[in-house]
Amino acid sequence: MAKVEKAKTEAAPTPLPAKGKKINVHYLTRVEGHGNIVAEIDAGGKVSVCRWEVPEAPRFFEAMLIGRNYQDVHHITSRICGICSIGHQLSSLQATEDAFGVQISEQTLLLRKLAIHAENLQSHFLHVGYLALPDFMGAASVLPLAASHKEEVLAVVACHRTANRMSDMICGRTIHPQRMVPGGFAKLPTDDDLKNLKAMLEAIVPKAKAILDVVVDVAGNIPKFHRQTEYVALVSDAEYPLYWGEIGSSKTQRRPNQLYKDVTREYCLPQSTAKWTKGVDDSYMVGALSRFNLNHDKLSHLGKEAARKLGLKAPCHNPFMITAAQLVECFHSVEDSLRIIDILLARGIRNETPAPIKTFACKGVGAVEVPRGILFHAYEYDENGRIANADCVIPTNQNHANIQRDLDALLPTLATLSEADIELKLSMLVRAYDPCISCSTHHIDLTGDSNKLVKFIRK
């Protein structure tokens, strides 16, 4: 394997210019959606501005759902985000089924678990391989790496493609899939599909290990920054929970999903139109690292091994390590998928039709661990099975405040670096969270009257 060049992140301190430093990352790249970082350090080295902004257009999904039939709801919410569309569908279906008291079959449950694995793999490989790795390797994108590290990039491509094919095979499509419906599946994979899938997943294990080696190689470039925060994720005594569980926190006891509002306490800032979420005391983190911190002992064998190689130990308070946790989860997802496929193959795919649904006025909540963290959908239906009220709490949404807090903590430590290096470090931090802004802005953001941007902190 080609030796990876050390990225030039630990650049020599530059003397402070008299006029101070200004960072303005207008549209952070290699993230999903539009986000800006604005920071200013005055001539004295003191941080005067530090802001994570989201200028993405709001889309009003919760309002759009009003009056829609329960069969269409997950197809609409799927469109909140192209990257997490499977996760949105799963959370949405869970909420609808919870509302109408639908019991899904074991086969449906297993297939849905495969679906969430597929999505995690899809998203994590994309983020680790295409979006984050270039940072650790000092490249502007995966494109130049394709020339310098062809083999590794092809490994990433192969893993990502397999994850996509897995989504196709289980859900029917990688983005906005069509097979999953309330109560079950409109079309089922065949035993042959599963056999193929099994072979494909087995084939990417060595490729994923190659990616792991690269990341281990450049692990020294992962900034050493620690800030303790609250970690929130689904927890379960039975497994490393992704499809369902209870809401767990590093600071308080677990809660049933119905009480999601107690955890994701939303509030408004006087000078901001954006909603914030607040855990026990203040901001909290969701996503791969949170899940790892809370559930690491339930990881599969390969997952644990990967964590060991990466030096990832719970509790880890370095947000830059989210990427590492994602890679760990990839191994877990592949291994757990293989386990599920074996169960399904042993039973043989049964030609089940979706569980019948009787509509009545009711409420339900769904909570699924999607790539970026815990995703809640909560619906209220009228007696005709049409939405009367909807609420979706999106992971990136829950992370925004934590990102801001991390930036606040990180920036002062960078005051002596060059503007370019500060910019890179701040960008890397935000990218580590893998923010999914399209998702989050169905809700937060936008247009204060003065500068058309929401200010996330009190100045």
Next chain:
Amino acid sequence: MKIKEFSAYLPRPATLKVKKELSELVTLFEFENDSGRPLMHKPGQFIMLSVYGVGEAPFSVSSAPIRESNNFELAVRKIGAVTGIMHDLKVGDKVGIRGPYGSFFPIQKFVGQDTLFIAGGLGYIPLRSLLHYQLKHRDEFGRIILLVGTRNPKERIFIDQLAELASGKDVEVLETVDVPDETWKGHCGVITTLIPKVRIDPDKTNVAMVGPPIMYKFCLGECLKIGIPSNRIYVSLERKMKCGLGKCGHCQINHLNACIEGPVFQYNQIESVEEAI
């Protein structure tokens, strides 16, 4: 069933030799068959020309049927995908061709007789093949009368050639444009208005007529009016074509295939075919 490892869809290579602009949108292309063999077309027939990666389209062969030459001419108007790319071809570029396909003007029936050519717009392109044949064998044919109609002076094609013909003795040329501009000194009005202007002997005149769909209705009426029987009138009908082999169905005119029974029809064969004219 005769199974053969043979594809009627396989084009043969040809090379662009000469490219000449005829009007803003129409260009004359001279191609050479790479096979070293002549095209062996008859006047009125068409070929399918491929630009690989873009597509295939039918074009009438515009040059006279000459057995001794491997070259042939097409005149093409830029209007879509294939024709658009063709205009970017450079001399020396290769294309694929299939054919010639379709029916043709039966030269033998024109021998010893007068011919009235009625060319509307691009209709001159296929007629030119027959016209050039007649000019080459001038003594075998009677009078040659050529009526040419174009929408406006800018769209006229083969201007020099027409001028040359008009100044010579072999052909009686009458030209008109539908909408004149300040440069235009000649006849104005649709091509139909030219027909009564020529004095012909209906008993020994054949008509060869090609033009846009709307032209036929009126011109055919005029021809019948001056006494030419429908079995002496030949028209060429163009339809959408994909295969040129009578299979793809696009060129159907009622029960007829424009690519097999056509494009050249004796008018009496199609007088009662509703979709023809």
Next chain:
Amino acid sequence: MKPKIAFFDFAGCEGDQLQVANLEEKLLDILSHVEVVSFREVMTGHSDDYDIAFVEGSITRPEDEARIKDIRSKAKYLVALGACATIGGVNCIKNFMSPDVYKERVYGTSGRWYSTYAARPLKKVVKVDAELHGCPIDRSEFARVVKELLLGRQPWIPDYPVCVECKKAGNICRYDLGRICLGTITRAGCGACCVTEGAHCWGCRGVAPKANLDAAREAMNKNGFDHKTVRDLLRFFLGDTYAPL
């Protein structure tokens, strides 16, 4: 010289750009013929010098208009990418509510801070040279269209309804199963993927240019689907196109 291409997005889910990334190896091959100068989702760096702009998402705010017009003025060729950009897509569901209501629903009293107006497709604001339909776009169609542009031809986009491809796929028609479907009026090009995967056609590729809407509606009614069901389906993606329906 290699044509320069750039990607931009407005209100949308970025699924279409993800579809492009999902071309995997094929993308790497295509990239050997073009120079990507802006693709925020996968690369750092940006240039204002581009030939072909691929634009995803709907225009939902007055301030978006300036940005899309700027993109238009710089691009020689502008391709709308995906339902939000070509027909307004799901974003148009909100167009049937009063802005006061949907702002209040989502943001409570803070709603008044948000500038937003009825979502609209790009072509309502700027000239669009080609449209790649679908929610999300079909990745092989994207690849084909890029290749056609590179070869110098106007892209071929089917103008017939989805039923054509549904028949080719050999599906059982939803109507034969007592279900509803918009394939009868929706522009093909997706291979009838939703029907093939067990759902029905939602209309994400927009109405086929010569679609017979009256006949389709009558057929839906005759098959027992009431006004509200039909309307809801037409408002899933086609809200902008057939708003009064």
Next chain:
Amino acid sequence: MTAYTVYLEQLHAMLAAWSKEHQVYVPTAVEGGYFDFKPWREGVEIAFDYDLAYNTLKRYFLPPKEDLVVFDLAAKTAEMVFDAPKQLLFGVHPYDIRGINQLDQIMETGAPDQYYLHRRDATVVFGLTPMRVAETAFWSSMGAGEVDRGFDLFWTKTGPSTFLVEVGSMRGEKMLLAAGELTPASAGAREAARKAHLKIMEMGRSNALNFDWKQVPRLLDKCWNSPLWQKKAELCLACGSCNLVCPTCYCFDIREEADELLQKGVRFREWDGCMLTSFALVAGEHNFRAKALERYRHRYMRKGKYIYDRYGELGCIGCGRCVRACTTNIANPREVFNTLWEASQHED
């Protein structure tokens, strides 16, 4: 015709043996109470009593999409490609065999379509006497209830576990006897098969053309200006479903696509249909059949007259697939022909 008696218990081993060389397709039950041909393998239940294959069998000879030539974009050279997998269609009804025979004739005439012929040659057809008639079918009154050629074997279920198998070709007989000797059919078995055939023809009569099908071309001759075309065409979605499901519709479009490196390309053909609005549209926006009426009428003229004028057979074999495929219920040849007939009776 030579005929043998085959017992259901023998069939399984035969299918397994045929599968070694051929991809075998059999009628099976699918969603919604419909039937369709699907690949056979262990455990697939054959629906001997299927009423109609939902999809037409033409896809095995004229696939929805088929490569014609591959080319090299740089060298500007082209090569032909033929793909003709060995396949066996087990259980094809007589009317569908008629459809195949008609396609054979069309594809062989003039410039023989070698792509079709290759596939046809590589396909073994085993006929089957129907045991049920689809609601929409009217083949028994279209002269399509029986066939004497176009199959390699023809099967008729004469008892709960017994088939009479007639030999249609040497290839068929060889395949039938490959596993060992069989009992030649007795006179009684032949009689039972004849009865089975009569029975189904009788059942088919409940849904019939009201007049002799041979009159259809002459009838249509007089109907060019019938008001029926416009009335029906108003509801036409121009969805082409009626074309695409029809076993005797064969029109196609030709297009091509280059590979991602723009080095090689492939030219292929894909099903097309005369009911689609741009079927006769040419560059410059001239459409030779711009109106729904014109397209709608053309299809019936093709089915009832033009094909007959050329090949001496109706272009409609009465399978009734289009009847079912049309969402707006206007694509029923039986109904259209009957209505026109009715109207013409009043004219005289």
